Amino acid sequence: MKMAPSILAANFANLGHDVKIVSDAGADYLHIDIMDGHFVPNISFGPSIVKSIRSYTDIPFDVHLMIQNPDQYIEDFVKAGADIITVHVEACPHLHRTLQLIRSFGVKAGVVINPATSASILEPVLHEVDMILCMTVNPGFGGQAFIPSVLPKIEWLAEQREKNNYLYEIEVDGGVNEETIIDCANAGADVFVAGSAIFAKDDPAEALQNLKSVAMKHVRRG
Numbered sequence: 001m002k003m004a005p006s007i008l009a010a011n012f013a014n015l016g017h018d019v020k021i022v023s024d025a026g027a028d029y030l031h032i033d034i035m036d037g038h039f040v041p042n043i044s045f046g047p048s049i050v051k052s053i054r055s056y057t058d059i060p061f062d063v064h065l066m067i068q069n070p071d072q073y074i075e076d077f078v079k080a081g082a083d084i085i086t087v088h089v090e091a092c093p094h095l096h097r098t099l100q101l102i103r104s105f106g107v108k109a110g111v112v113i114n115p116a117t118s119a120s121i122l123e124p125v126l127h128e129v130d131m132i133l134c135m136t137v138n139p140g141f142g143g144q145a146f147i148p149s150v151l152p153k154i155e156w157l158a159e160q161r162e163k164n165n166y167l168y169e170i171e172v173d174g175g176v177n178e179e180t181i182i183d184c185a186n187a188g189a190d191v192f193v194a195g196s197a198i199f200a201k202d203d204p205a206e207a208l209q210n211l212k213s214v215a216m217k218h219v220r221r222g
């Protein structure tokens with residue numbers, strides 16, 4: 001069970017400080033949302049910001065590209081310090097090529113699916129991805145309500161992994177809090193992205209540790 005705090009909900013004027021807080025509190029990954037104003041209706045930040053926070057922690061950077069034409073920017077994010085790069089199946093007409101490109105830089109490659117996208121579209125690449133990210137909100141903004149109809153997809157992905165000995169992690173992102181994390185863990189997710197449920201709390205370190213201990217108590221039994 002891994003926690004991946006989303007810095008979208010952090011204080012951008014004090015990003016290094018916020019990154020250090022969650023890193024010291026035991027975050028497993030730092031989740032970094034890149035939004036281009038085209039694929040999603042919001043703009044966040046680019047590789048230079050990612051590079052500027054790299055020195056604040058050693059934990060892996062889990063970079064979620066919510067952008068059109070991700071191939072064009074993958075090298076920039078690797079150079080900025082990404083360890084895992086996930087791309088949306090909805091934004092990749094040549095998904096296999098994009099995954100090859102990510103791996104060619106020696107970093108882990110993952111695919112993201114929106115709530116309205118069926119997980120079966122990923123069947124041809126399940127054997128070779130490091131991570132599947134199931135969006136549990138429509139991407140673009142933090143602080144939205146969890147969409148429970150995504151849960152059967154998480155179960156299906158966990159079943160496929162068990163049946164075929166696949167190695168991908170199943171990450172969930174959007175509206176994850178102390179209640180919804182239970183359903184996600186029961187369904188088979190093992191990496192939990194949380195923005196507001198960590199950074200909007202008075203004590204982000206304590207919030208992160210509480211979320212992780214709730215998830216640990218609800219590990220899926222296959």
Ligand SMILES: O=C(CO)[C@@H](O)[C@H](O)COP(=O)(O)O
Nearest residue numbers: 008139140142143175195196
């Ligand atoms: O990718 C996204 C939103 O598009 C997420 O990573 C959000 O940043 C999660 O925020 P909360 O729902 O946890 O506040």
